Amino acid sequence: MKQLILAEKPSVARDLSKVLNANQKHKNYFEGDKVIVTWALGHLLSLKMPEDLKPEWKTWQMDTLxxxxxxxxxxxxxxxRGQLKTIGQLAKRKxxxxxxxxxDAGREGELVARWILEYVKFDKPVKRLWISSQTNKAIKEGFSKLxxxxxxxxxxxxxxxxSKADWLVGLNVTRALTVKxxxxxxxxxxxxxxxALVRQQEKKIEKFRPQNYFVISLDVAGQTAKLNQKNPYGITEREDAEKLVKKMSQQKGQVTSITEKEKTEPAPLPYDLTEIQREANSxxxxxxxxxxxxVQSLYEVxxxxxxxxxDSKYLTQDMKATMKERLQAISDFSPEVKTxxxxxGKVIQNKVFQDSKVTDHHALIPTEQRPRYEKLSNDEQRIYTMxxxxxxxxxxxAHKExxxxxxxxxxxxxxxxxxxxVLVAGWKKSEADKPAISWQKDQRIQPNFTVEKALTSPPKPLSEGTLLANMEKHSLGTPxxxxxxxxxLIKSELMERTNNGLQVSPKGKQLLxxxxxxxxxxxxxxxxERQLEAIANGKFSSQSFIKEIEKDTASLVNEVKQSTKKYQDFSITTKKCPVCGSSLREKNTRDGxxxxCTNxxxxxxxxxxxxxxxxxxxxCHRKMEIIDGKNGAYFRCKYDGTTEKMLDKKARSKKMTKHEERRLLNKVNQEAEPQESALAQALKAAMEKD
Known part of the structure; x- marks a missing residue:
């Protein structure tokens, strides 16, 4: 008898089949003496759409909401469908x-597999492989602990x-807004x-009004300190700053206190997904x-x-035994690894080992497999280094200073x-200490002030990194x-990426x-999200959650129906359709x-x-534009105005490729080589006879 193993992707199935000796390769699965390894392709199934459930839900209208x-x-x-059919046939094998x-060992991975097994009506025992790395060792250990x-x-x-909550809220509210x-x-x-988080930051920027202020600084032996103020932007007139400097300059300063303390800063814990996304963005x-x-490529490939x-930055206690092997895999990464x-392989930061703080998976760390740096792209190399x-x-x-x-x-x-x-550089790269001043209590200080004009800075727009931090703070989504x-949000034209950060589009502003x-x-x-987490931990009923979502959905749709707010479609332009005369709407597509036509x-x-x-x-040999003319499309160079007729598909297929062109030229050149004259041929023949 054999196990039917369901992976999420073909690449993962290939890795599993190698470890499990499933060496017979078929189109949609691998087979061995004891196992058959097949795969999904992400989701093979989805929740039915409204039109699949009721005929009246096929039409978008307010009455059915x-x-x-x-x-x-x-x-x-x-x-x-083809892959799903294969899994169904394999599941029925005797x-x-x-x-x-x-x-994948997570919420979505669980849903992918359960839906497939439900759809193919699998009625035999089901086990779960739960691993956090794709190395041969991890796969073998995982299969020994199913x-x-x-x-x-x-x-x-x-x-x-x-999934059901997203269906109920998303489809109902989207339909209500779209119809209204x-x-x-x-x-x-x-x-x-x-x-709304991105828009909230934008509103702060819009309300911001720049303000001039003046900074008074004191210079002592090359070191500078700013005047202590409750409000650092409090001095708004140069005259006031100059008066204060004049007053302070009438006397020598005095060192009133010297305090020293030792600060110990341990290294940050390993990354979770959200933090590495934030830092890579920064x-x-x-x-x-x-x-x-x-990161997925570093994990799977x-x-x-x-x-x-x-979503965890911690490791489990049983991972202590694996630390030395992980270090050996990266022994050539930097000199300190050998130490x-x-x-x-003794871990200094023992607080990282906390079973209670590891949810589905532990922190993101290297595996015991030695990296082949030559196979990594530049981007993969950067992320792996982090x-x-x-x-x-x-x-x-720890870093001590x-x-x-x-x-x-x-x-x-x-x-x-x-x-x-710096007393101990520790995990921080050592920097040269700046020249120190030998301060003494009650030391007299010469007045040496400067006054500088400054301007208050506006808040910065949210970047993807800062948005991710906000999403994590408010439990919006999962890693x-x-x-x-x-x-x-970007694809639906509600938000845009700009050079300065993320920006809500006019359509997005209106939606909010x-x-x-x-x-x-x-x-x-x-x-x-808290309730979904509680369901995963067995502390809340999914039925109660869905009932609450249904109630909230009805309330949200009712609010939209009763709303008296107006909407202006900013994508409608002043340009007219040449066919029917209606206004034209601007739309983003993959091609630009x-x-x-709005009709x-x-x-x-x-x-x-x-x-x-x-x-x-x-x-000029630059790329030409395709222009739609009255007599069909043609090429035009926007740099020098050159135009060329655009061949139809049949003519283009007949057009000689560069390879064919080169081969023909070689042939012509060979044929064009000068032939031997009759006299030369006769002399050659005579010499051969001799």
């Missing part, structure tokens, strides 16, 4: 004794409840409060989605880091000088879904005015911006800006 079905059910995704869920899938029922119920205001307005229980301007993709979608190995440096901090001494604080008084006004001396939420106040603030969503019965559309082709200008 709210849509609250007694049972939603699942349906196959059209593009992956030599299959049990299934093993080997999808647990009954029932132990993860609460996690599945939490995932299912999350006659434009595609997307709302959701997580994406809307996330958008250092390298990577989007949250890009960072997740890079290179197998050199542990499971990325974690840590000699010390037996993960390893944080991990090495666990073995390093002596901090001296000196107060200098000129009458009632004081200045505070600070100077630090696994936050990147996806940001991308969804039109949507229910309860969805704008994070409190309601925060409450829902296009104009489409639902008219299908006119055109690009806003000409499409840039790979066809080169014969004059």
């Amino acid at each position: 709210p849509m609250i079905p007694k049972y939603i059910g699942i349906k196959p995704l059209p593009k992956t 030599d299959i004794s049990e299934a093993v869920i080997a999808t 647990k009954p899938a029932k132990e993860y029922d609460n996690l599945y119920q939490s995932a299912l409840a999350r 205001y006659e434009d595609n307005l997307s709302a959701g229980r997580v994406q809307t409060p996330t958008l 250092r390298y301007q990577y989007s949250a989605k890009k960072t997740l993709s890079l 290179h197998k050199i880091v542990t499971y990325p979608r974690t 840590y190995i000699k010390n037996g 993960i390893v440096e944080r991990f090495l901090g666990l073995f390093a001494e 002596s901090q001296q604080k000196v107060t200098v008084a000129f009458g009632e006004e004081t200045f505070t000088f600070r100077q630090n001396k 696994a879904t936050r990147a996806e939420i940001i991308e969804k 005015e039109l949507v229910n106040p309860a969805l704008v603030t994070p409190e309601l969503t925060e409450k829902w 911006k296009i104009y489409i 639902p019965e008219c299908d006119y559309r055109r690009r806003k800006d000409p499409k840039v082709s790979n066809h080169r200008c014969p004059q």
Whole structure:
């Protein structure tokens, strides 16, 4: 008898099959003597859509809202039906004794597998593989410790409840807003409060008014300190600053106090997903989605880091025994690693080992597999370096420094000088200490003041890093879904990426005015996320949660119905449709911006800006634009105005490729080589006879 093992991706299935000796390769699965390894492709199924449940829900109209079905059910995704069919056939094989869920060890991974097993009506025992790294060692250990899938029922119920809540709130509120205001307005229980966080920061920036102020500084032996004030922006006139300086300059200052303390700073704990996304955005301007993709590649493809979608910065006690082996895998990373190995891989920061603070997965750390740096891309190398440096901090001494604080008084006004001396560099890279001043109590100080004009700075727009921090603070989404939420807001044209940070679009600003106040603030969503977590921990009923969501959904839809607010579609331009005369709407697509007709019965559309082709200008050799003319499309160079006829598909396919062109030229050149003359041939023949 054989186990049917269900992985989440083909690449993971390939790794599992190698370890489990499933060497017979088929189109959609691997087979061995004891196992069959197959895969999902992410989700193969989704919740049914409204039109699948009731005919009257097919049409978007206010009368049918709210849509609250007694049972939603699942349906196959059209593009992956073939893989689902294969799993169904494998599940019915008589030599299959049990299934093993080997999808991602998290809430979404659980949902992926459970829906598939439910759909194919799998009625045999089911076990769960729960691993945090994809190394051969971790896979073997995981299969030796398989647990009954029932132990993860609460996690599945939490995932299912999350999915149903998004269906109920998202589809109902989106339909209500779209029908009422006659434009595609997307709302959701997580994406809307996330958008509101970005807008909240924008409002602070809009309210900001720059203000001039003056800074008074005292210079002593090359060190500078600013005047201590309750309000650092309090001096707004130069005259006032000069008066104060004049008053203080009439006397010498005096050192009134010298205090010293020793500060110990341990290294930061390893990363969780959200923190590495934030830091990669700050250092390298990577989007949250890009960072997740890079860490996922390090985990799945290179197998050199542990499971990325974690919300914990801690490790379990039983991992202490693996520390030395992990260090040996990165022994050539930096010189200090060999020292840590000699010390037996002893962790200095023992507070990292806390079982109670590890949820589904422990912190993001290197695996025991030696990295092959030549196979890493530059971006992967950067992320891997960040993960390893944080991990090495666990073995390093704490950073210690002596901090001296000196107060200098000129009458009632004081200045505070600070100077630090590194005692133990520890995990921080040692920096040269600045030249120190030897301060003495009651020391007299010469007045040496400067007055500088300054301007108050506005708050900065939220970057993806700071937005992720805010989402984490308000429990909006999970580490696994936050990147996806940001991308969804951008794709639905509610939010935009700019050089300065994230920005809410005019459409997004209006949505926040039109949507229910309860969805704008994070409190309601925060409450829902806490309840979902409680369901996963077996402390709250998923049925009670869904009943509450249904009640909230009805209330939210009712609010939209009764609203008297107005909506202006900023995407409608002043340009007119050449076919029916209606206004044209500007729309973002993968290919750039296009104009489409606002008349639902008219299908006119055109690009806003000409499409840039790979066809080169014969004059300047730059890429030419494709222009839609009255007699069809043609190429035009925007730099020198050169135009060229655009061949149809048949003619383009007949056009000679560069390879064919080169081969023909070689042939022509060979044929064009000068032939031997008749006299030369006769002489050659005569010489051969001799």
